């Protein structure tokens with residue numbers, strides 16, 4: 001048995017059995033849902049936002065191991081970040097944590113569904129809370145062009 005990929009495989013299995021930040025935030029400031037019908041992944045992300053910072057984030061729903069693992073990692077990356085920094089999260093920030101940079105095209109939707117939901121949630125939040133909405137369209141485009 002060789003090293004690398006097996007470690008990532010174990011991490012993915014662990015996260016799928018014990019997802020991080022799993023649950024709901026009752027008094028969330030924004031929530032968003034999306035799904036990946038090809039695989040059956042279906043994710044909601046709730047966020048609490050104070051002072052332009054993500055003070056809490058939780059997700060719920062169901063998904064395959066890759067989807068659950070990537071959503072766990074993404075919520076960990078996002079928690080505590082400013083909204084500006086959340087906007088800058090890119091797909092490889094999530095994929096590299098789990099060694100998934102070279103994932104086959106058919107599974108990439110599983111891996112990036114949560115990032116799409118996160119960016120859409122942020123777009124929704126900024127759209128209803130910003131007076132000056134200049135520039136938020138790029139978020140929507142980012143979300144739409146992830147995969």
Ligand SMILES: [Zn+2]
Pocket residue numbers: 036039040041063064065066067109110
């Ligand atoms: Zn999946």
